[in-house]
Amino acid sequence: MKVTVEESCIGCGLCESICPKVFKLNEDNFAEVVVNHVESGDEKIVNEAEENCPVSAIKVRG
Template identity: 50%
Template structure:
């Protein structure tokens, strides 16, 4: 499973790293990034939860 964040859509709300800090973090530009990909199998569920919780659907997990 791979994760990515669409920087053109991200609003920097911080929800994804609060849900799944093992995969997502906030960068200096105030936007999120997926810094670990592929997603480790033990956190796939929380990465998916982060994607589903994104208010602007900027996270793609597949």
């Protein structure tokens, strides 16, 4: 599973609060992905972060 955060991110931090193993806010207060590959056990929670992103900036493939 590949996860990206698009430039439309508003830095609300919801993804980080839902799944801190995969997302964090960077020094500019925008979300970024901190892993190269999401483990199978984390897929459900990453999908939850994607579904709850208020600006649909999280994209999940695979």
